[in-house]
Amino acid sequence: MTVEKHSFKDAVLDKDKFSITWELVPGRGSNEVDQQNVIKLAQQASLDPRINAITLTDNPSGKPAIHPFGLAEEVKNLGVETLIHFTCKDKNRNDIESELYALDRAGLPNLLVMTGDYTTEGYNGRPKPVFDLDSVQTIKFIEDMNNGLEVKAHKKTKTFPKTDFFEGAVVSPFKALESEVMTQYYKMHQKVDVGAKYIITQVGWDARKFDELRKYVDKYELNTPLIGNIYVLSMPVARMMNKSIIPGAVVTDKLLSDLDAEKKEFDNNKERQLLRSAKLFAVLKGLKYDGVTIAGHGLKYEEIKFILDKGEELYSNWQELVKEFDYPEDNGFYYFEKDEATGLNTTTPVDRKNTGSKSNSLFYWSFGLVHKFALSEGAPLYPMIKFFAKGIDKSVLNKPFTYFEYYTKTITNECRFCGDCVMHELAFQCPMSQCAKHQRNGACGGGKDGWCEVYPGEKRCIYVNMYEKYKHSGKEYSMKNRYAPPADWSLYKTSSWLNFFNERDYNYRDKE
Numbered sequence: 001m002t003v004e005k006h007s008f009k010d011a012v013l014d015k016d017k018f019s020i021t022w023e024l025v026p027g028r029g030s031n032e033v034d035q036q037n038v039i040k041l042a043q044q045a046s047l048d049p050r051i052n053a054i055t056l057t058d059n060p061s062g063k064p065a066i067h068p069f070g071l072a073e074e075v076k077n078l079g080v081e082t083l084i085h086f087t088c089k090d091k092n093r094n095d096i097e098s099e100l101y102a103l104d105r106a107g108l109p110n111l112l113v114m115t116g117d118y119t120t121e122g123y124n125g126r127p128k129p130v131f132d133l134d135s136v137q138t139i140k141f142i143e144d145m146n147n148g149l150e151v152k153a154h155k156k157t158k159t160f161p162k163t164d165f166f167e168g169a170v171v172s173p174f175k176a177l178e179s180e181v182m183t184q185y186y187k188m189h190q191k192v193d194v195g196a197k198y199i200i201t202q203v204g205w206d207a208r209k210f211d212e213l214r215k216y217v218d219k220y221e222l223n224t225p226l227i228g229n230i231y232v233l234s235m236p237v238a239r240m241m242n243k244s245i246i247p248g249a250v251v252t253d254k255l256l257s258d259l260d261a262e263k264k265e266f267d268n269n270k271e272r273q274l275l276r277s278a279k280l281f282a283v284l285k286g287l288k289y290d291g292v293t294i295a296g297h298g299l300k301y302e303e304i305k306f307i308l309d310k311g312e313e314l315y316s317n318w319q320e321l322v323k324e325f326d327y328p329e330d331n332g333f334y335y336f337e338k339d340e341a342t343g344l345n346t347t348t349p350v351d352r353k354n355t356g357s358k359s360n361s362l363f364y365w366s367f368g369l370v371h372k373f374a375l376s377e378g379a380p381l382y383p384m385i386k387f388f389a390k391g392i393d394k395s396v397l398n399k400p401f402t403y404f405e406y407y408t409k410t411i412t413n414e415c416r417f418c419g420d421c422v423m424h425e426l427a428f429q430c431p432m433s434q435c436a437k438h439q440r441n442g443a444c445g446g447g448k449d450g451w452c453e454v455y456p457g458e459k460r461c462i463y464v465n466m467y468e469k470y471k472h473s474g475k476e477y478s479m480k481n482r483y484a485p486p487a488d489w490s491l492y493k494t495s496s497w498l499n500f501f502n503e504r505d506y507n508y509r510d511k512e
C-alpha cells in the first residue's frame with residue numbers, strides 16, 4: 001500500500017493523521033560535515049512518506065551555528081518540508097521581522113517559536129543576549145503578519161499582504177514545583193490566545209506528565225494539537241540532563257540508574273535507546289497526541305525508521321508500556337489526581353487550596369498599596385497625580401523627577417531605566433534586571449526547582465515568585481489572561497511614571 005506524504009500542517013491539524021518530524025541540528029560553519037549530514041539525512045527522510053517535516057534547530061545551547069534558513073531552502077528542494085526553530089535570544093524585533101519576510105518569500109511557513117537558551121559561547125567571548133521580544137510577543141507578531149501587518153508611517157497606515165505562517169509553541173509539563181508547572185500552563189494559554197496553532201512538549205520521560213498535559217489541554221478546551229517530544233537518549237546525554245546542563249530537559253536519578261542497569265541486558269546500546277523511543281512513540285499515540293518529533297544525537301535514517309515501525313507495532317499494547325515511563329520528580333507536582341489503575345491521571349484536579357506560602361512580604365504589600373492608591377487608573381490619587389504629571393512633563397522638574405524614580409527603583413529592583421515599566425504586573429519584579437531573558441509574559445522553559453535557568457541556586461525565577469505571591473492573594477489565574485507588549489525603546493531613560501500618566505507607555509499601545 002502506498003502512503004501519501006502529507007504537508008506538516010495537514011498532518012498536525014487533521015485528527016485522523018499523526019504528524020512526524022525529525023529534528024536535525026545544523027552545526028557551526030557553512031560547509032562542515034554536520035551541514036552535509038543534515039542534507040544527506042533530509043534526502044533520505046524525503047523518501048519516507050511518514051516524515052512530514054525536518055526540524056532545524058536555531059543556535060541550540062546558546063552557541064553559534066549556521067542559521068537554519070541557510071539549510072531549510074536546500075532541504076525543501078529535496079522534497080521534504082521544514083519546521084524551523086525560531087528563537088528570540090539572538091535577534092531584536094527588526095531582525096525578527098526581516099527574517100520572517102525572508103522565510104515567507106522562500107516559502108518556509110512552519111515555525112516553532114521559543115524563547116531560546118541563554119547565550120553561552122561566541123566569537124571573542126560570551127555574546128550579548130538580546131531577548132527583545134519574548135515567545136508570546138513573537139507569536140503575536142507573526143499572527144499580526146498573517147492577518148496583514150499594519151504599519152504607521154508618515155501619518156498613514158500601510159497594510160502588508162498577509163503571510164501564511166504555521167507557528168507553534170513549546171510547553172514543558174516536566175517541572176517539579178506547582179509554581180513552575182502552573183506558570184508553564186498559564187503561558188501556554190497566553191501563547192494559544194495570541195495565535196499558536198500547535199504545542200510541542202519539552203523533552204521528558206514521564207508518561208503521567210504527558211497525560212496531564214493532554215488532559216489539561218482538553219479540560220480547558222484549548223483546541224490545539226499536541227506533539228510529543230521523543231529524544232533518543234544516550235548515556236552521556238542522560239548524565240548531562242540529569243545534571244541540568246541542558247536547560248529544561250529532565251532525567252531523574254531513577255531514570256539514570258535504570259538506564260545504567262539496562263545496559264547489561266543489551267549488547268547494543270543503540271538498540272536499547274531506540275526500543276525505549278519506540279515504546280514512547282506507542283504511549284504518546286495511545287495518549288491521543290497528534291504527532292511526535294524525534295530527536296537525538298547522531299541518528300541515522302534507519303534508526304528513525306525503526307522507531308516508527310516498532311512504535312506502530314507496539315501501539316496496540318500501549319497501556320502496558322506506561323509503567324516503563326514512571327519517572328516522577330521527587331515530590332513533583334501533578335495537576336490531576338493519580339489514577340492508580342492506569343498509572344496516569346484522573347480528570348479531577350488536585351486540591352491546591354492550601355498549598356503555597358502563608359504570607360507575602362512587606363515589600364510586596366507596600367508596593368501594592370502605592371500602586372492601588374496612586375499609580376493605576378481608577379486609583380483615588382490618579383486624577384491629582386495626572387494633573388501634576390502633565391505640568392512636570394514639559395518643565396525643568398522632568399529631569400529631577402525622572403532620576404528620583406530611577407534611583408528609588410534602582411534601590412528596590414535594580415531598575416534598568418527602560419521607561420516602560422511593567423513591574424506592577426509581575427508582582428513588583430523587574431523583568432529587565434531580575435529576569436535574565438527579560439520575559440514580560442511568563443517563564444521560559446529553562447528554570448529548575450524554582451531557580452532561574454541562568455542563575456541556578458542563586459536567583460529564583462521571577463515567575464515562580466509571582467505565582468506564589470499571586471496565589472496568596474487568590475489571583476494566580478489572572479496570569480493566563482494577560483499580555484504585555486514589548487518595551488518601547490524610544491522611552492529608554494525617561495520616567496515610566498510620567499509616561500504612564502501622560503499616556504505614552506505600553507498601557508496605551510497595542511494590548512489586544
Ligand code: SF4
Pocket residue numbers: 434435436437438439442443444445446447451452453454460461462463
Ligand atoms: S527568571 Fe525565569 S523566565 Fe527569566 S530567565 Fe530565569 S528562569 Fe527564565
